[in-house]
Amino acid sequence: MKPDIHPEYHEITVIMTDGTEFKTRSCMGKPGETLRLDIDPKSHPAWTGQQRVIDTGGQIAKFNKKFAGIGTRKKA
DSSP states (O other): OOTTOSOOOEEEEEEOTTSOEEEEEESSSSTTOEEEOSSOTTTOHHHHOOOOOOOSTTHHHHHHHHTTTTTOOOOO
16 A cells, blocks of 8 residues: 555444444544434334435425425316
């Protein structure tokens, strides 16, 4: 490996959606930082088989507002 071209590799703490946490090594952030997961294998529908709507930043509300009138016919 070439010297001084790779990011620093250090230990961080990962907190899963159910509150469990573990330590791993990563080049994310600074040493000792915490990564909180919004979706992980314990909550993702691909692994759980249950659908759950996660509205981050009001995306669903924005979509509904933008396309509220589509599909409705106006009477003449």
